Amino acid sequence: MAEKTVTLTREEGVGIIKLNRPHVYNAFNNQMSLELQEQLKEAGSDPQIRALILTGEGKAFCSGQDLNDRSAMKQRGETISLGESVRSRYNPIVMAIANLDKPIIAAVNGVAAGAGCSLALACDMRFITPKTRFVEAFARIGLVPDSGSSYFLPRLVGLGRALEIAMTGRDVEADEAMKIGLANRMVPAEDLLEETFSFARKLAQGPTVAVSLTKKAILKGMEGTLEEALEFEAQAQEVAGRTQDFLEGVQAFTEKRKPRFQGK
Missing domain, CATH: 1.10.12 (Lyase 2-enoyl-coa Hydratase; Chain  A, domain 2)
Incomplete structure (x- = not known):
């Protein structure tokens, strides 16, 4: 049986969803996108969970789509429709986050790139470390922002800045992310999960x-x-x-x- 690529734990009214493919910086493959949909659904329907944290195992939050996985699919002769992939794999995740009747905080413990950046932006808040980087990496490989980035990014940072970040695909380092409103709070890397949990627990104890x-x-x-x-x-x-x-x-x-x- 394949190892779980997404885990859900519960503590003091807080659910912690963790992306678990650290060897590829938590890049999305088919399994992880489906398991994340399932864990979000489970967390959303669990009355004991009153606030959520979304984070990544290891050194990264999520590096986006696993391009090696896509290459392997092509080598097997499988037809890939990027539009259908976005509709079936990523859009349900973003809608599940947006429609959650519970607050969800992204504990962005490293790079958040491509769809991983979109995933963080879809959350209600983002707690980061000095090592966090947001990268709208789509332009780097000739693609356009998806998974909600075109919706959330301009609402967080403004139209002009969103266009510049998305069109260049450049890194947005932690200090800039705080300055432009992309992140809510920056804490030392070793304290990220503890600080995010403390905040989420307060929300879970609220109305x-x-x-x-x-x-x-x-x-x-x-x-x-x-x-x-x-x-x-x-x-x-x-x-x-x-x-x-x-x-x-x-x-x-x-x-x-x-x-x-x-x-x-």
């Missing part, structure tokens, strides 16, 4: 229904009109106002204590 609605509201707010955003806020507030966590939050405020949210 997770409200957190999920907040994620949806902000994403919708970037797409629609002010009127549409105001209406969605009203609808979301109606839902949040009927949760046990809202009642607990108000009671904790009146009793001058820390609230004990249950995510219900």
Whole structure:
């Protein structure tokens, strides 16, 4: 039986999804893309998981598509449709991340290139180390950004900068990533998972229904009109106002204590 290329562990309400092909810097092959889809689905449906971390085993976060895997497929005479590959392998992953009713943080422990860069951008936040590099590597091999990069990159860094980064395929080092808003927090490499876990645990202990609605509201707010955003806020507030966590939050405020949210 083939070794798992993606693992899911649970601790204190936090799920940790880890890409596990360190010998190729966690590059995607068919198995890993399918297993990541499965683990995201499992984590999303597990009520015990209230926040997620996505990271990579070894020295890299994810180096993108495994081009050696593609070469082997060609040598076997298999027909490769890049468009269908994106639709069936990568797009479901990006949509699963975007539609998660739980916060997800990328702990980017090294290079995030190509589809690996897109994967990190799709997450709600990115925690990095001084050794982290983001690389929209598609232009380097004559391709265009996929797996959501054309959507997330300009929203994070602005149109002009996104065009420059994508068209050149250059490395974005950690300091620049922090400066331009590509990353949220930089910590020493040896502390990355611990610091990300500590943050994710705080989110997991929060009012997770409200957190999920907040994620949806902000994403919708970037797409629609002010009127549409105001209406969605009203609808979301109606839902949040009927949760046990809202009642607990108000009671904790009146009793001058820390609230004990249950995510219900």
